[in-house]
Amino acid sequence: xxxxxxxxxxxxxxxxxxxxxxxxxxxxxxxxxxxxxxxxxxxxxxxxxxxxxxxxxxxxxxxxxxxxxxxxxxxxxxxxxxxxxxxxxxxxxxxxxxxxxxxxxxxxxxxxxxxxxxxxxxxxxxxxxxxxxxxxxxxxxxx
Amino acid sequence: xxxxxxxxxxxxxxxxxxxxxxxxxxxxxxxxxxxxxxxxxxxxxxxxxxxxxxxxxxxxxxxxxxxxxxxxxxxxxxxxxxxxxxxxxxxxxxxxxxxxxxxxxxxxxxxxxxxxxxxxxxxxxxxxxxxxxxxxxxxxxxxxxxxxxxxxxx
Numbered sequence: 001x002x003x004x005x006x007x008x009x010x011x012x013x014x015x016x017x018x019x020x021x022x023x024x025x026x027x028x029x030x031x032x033x034x035x036x037x038x039x040x041x042x043x044x045x046x047x048x049x050x051x052x053x054x055x056x057x058x059x060x061x062x063x064x065x066x067x068x069x070x071x072x073x074x075x076x077x078x079x080x081x082x083x084x085x086x087x088x089x090x091x092x093x094x095x096x097x098x099x100x101x102x103x104x105x106x107x108x109x110x111x112x113x114x115x116x117x118x119x120x121x122x123x124x125x126x127x128x129x130x131x132x133x134x135x136x137x138x139x140x141x142x143x
Numbered sequence: 144x145x146x147x148x149x150x151x152x153x154x155x156x157x158x159x160x161x162x163x164x165x166x167x168x169x170x171x172x173x174x175x176x177x178x179x180x181x182x183x184x185x186x187x188x189x190x191x192x193x194x195x196x197x198x199x200x201x202x203x204x205x206x207x208x209x210x211x212x213x214x215x216x217x218x219x220x221x222x223x224x225x226x227x228x229x230x231x232x233x234x235x236x237x238x239x240x241x242x243x244x245x246x247x248x249x250x251x252x253x254x255x256x257x258x259x260x261x262x263x264x265x266x267x268x269x270x271x272x273x274x275x276x277x278x279x280x281x282x283x284x285x286x287x288x289x290x291x292x293x294x295x296x297x
Contacts, residue, residue: 014168021161051236079262105217112220113241115227115234
């Protein structure tokens with residue numbers, strides 16, 4: 001039954017989630033912005049550059065991918081908006097993160113249903129990089 | 144760049160994103176509650192049963208599948224876990240649903256949030272659905288997951 005409570009709960013949930021995001025995105029964005037003025041980002045970028053080049057993303061995007069895969073999408077978003085990515089690069093990392101995010105929490109939940117999670121984590125990581133590579137190739141064709 | 148400029152950059156940069164996300168998220172959460180309270184999920188489940196038959200999944204799986212696709216694994220878990228445990232679905236069925244959901248879940252929220260920071264939303268949806276179907280097709284072919292050899296969970 002839809003009552004006034006339904007609307008209230010939805011609105012409240014929306015603002016609650018946004019507030020939760022604020023607590024994640026702001027510090028992450030701040031940390032990455034400040035790190036951007038130090039050599040740290042350049043160093044990380046150099047290490048992950050070769051792996052990420054396959055997806056057409058800069059090395060520092062690896063920080064966003066790892067954060068999203070382990071923690072959650074919102075922390076990754078704080079990083080993505082701090083990097084200067086093209087719209088296609090944002091779409092690429094978005095697809096990769098959509099396939100592979102919050103692996104720890106979500107796998108724990110799926111495990112509770114009694115299924116094996118290791119193959120599922122592999123499917124998610126593998127598909128993320130496959131798609132990342134495919135989108136890089138596609139991006140080169142389009143643009 | 145001075146510290147003041149960096150601070151302003153942080154406030155504007157993250158503030159803009161939070162604002163866009165809030166504008167998208169609040170109506171979305173209201174719609175989710177409306178769907179939940181109007182029990183629309185039960186009704187919508189009917190529409191995906193023919194699709195599920197392609198993978199010889201029973202109609203009991205429609206509800207947890209739809210809940211995961213729409214609400215996400217974390218939100219939908221309240222529905223998904225009891226189904227996994229009830230034994231209503233075989234281990235084979237639950238695994239197939241799990242494989243699909245691992246790739247395709249929280250389709251509305253995840254898509255909207257990335258669209259808010261400039262990603263092309265249709266690319267996100269199309270690629271996830273393709274991979275979800277691919278993953279479930281491959282899983283359905285694996286011998287120990289074949290319909291005739293299923294065992295009940297717990």
